[in-house]
Amino acid sequence: MNLNDIKDLMAQFDQSSLREFSYKNGVDELQFSKNEAQLFSEPSPVVAAPSAVAVPATSPVTANQEAVVEDAPSTSAQASAAEGEVVESPLVGVVxxxxxxxxxxxxxxxxxxxxxxxLVIIEAMKVMNEIPAPKDGVVTEILVSNEEMVEFGKGLVRIK
Known part of the structure; x- marks a missing residue:
């Protein structure tokens, strides 16, 4: 299963009313959950999709929250245009x-x-994925901290 297939599955899962989803074949195994994370005494071998947990599909949005959400992307877009290109996370995991x-x-x-x-490594489902620089340049900002959980599309590094 390639990265684009996984991204498509994640997007479809986020938009669905399903609470849990798992897929398994001889090589690949995926598990997504919108349920709250449970604490275990031993590390769990399964990585849940935190984007689904952080943004429930049924959460009510007030008029004030909409205004904040609309203002945030325009501010970050202006900052990224001024200081360089943001390299975004291609998957969910720990950076x-x-x-x-x-x-x-x-x-x-x-x-x-x-x-x-x-630039960084993202661990997803016990696999270490190297994130390469998309172009030559100079690092102007590091947008994440070590061992931070990142979602798909989150800015990692800014390159000018």
Missing amino acids: YLAAGPDKPNFVSVGDSVKKGQT
């Missing part, structure tokens, strides 16, 4: 700024990067 706890960060603010150079 790591370095290859290990005792290793230096892949990039820092002010670093020059080449197209294809690893």
Whole structure:
């Protein structure tokens, strides 16, 4: 199953009234849940889709909340246009700024990067996915912290 298929499944799940969804074949296994996360004494081997938990499909929206939601994208769009291109997360998972706890960060603010150079790693379903730089440039901002849970489309790094 490729990344686009997974993205499509996530989008369809978010828009559906389903509370849980699982898919399994010989190689791939996916599980999505809109239920609240439960705390276990041992780490769970399944990663739930936090975007579905964070934004319930049935949450009421007031007029004040709509105004805030409409203002936020225009402000961030202006900032991103002024300071460079934002590299967005292509999947849901935990972001790591370095290859290990005792290793230096892949990039820092002010670093020059080449197209294809690893900016961060996102762990999704126990798989480490390297996120490459889409172009040559200079890192102007790091928008996430180490071990932060990120959603699809969240800004990771800004490159000018």
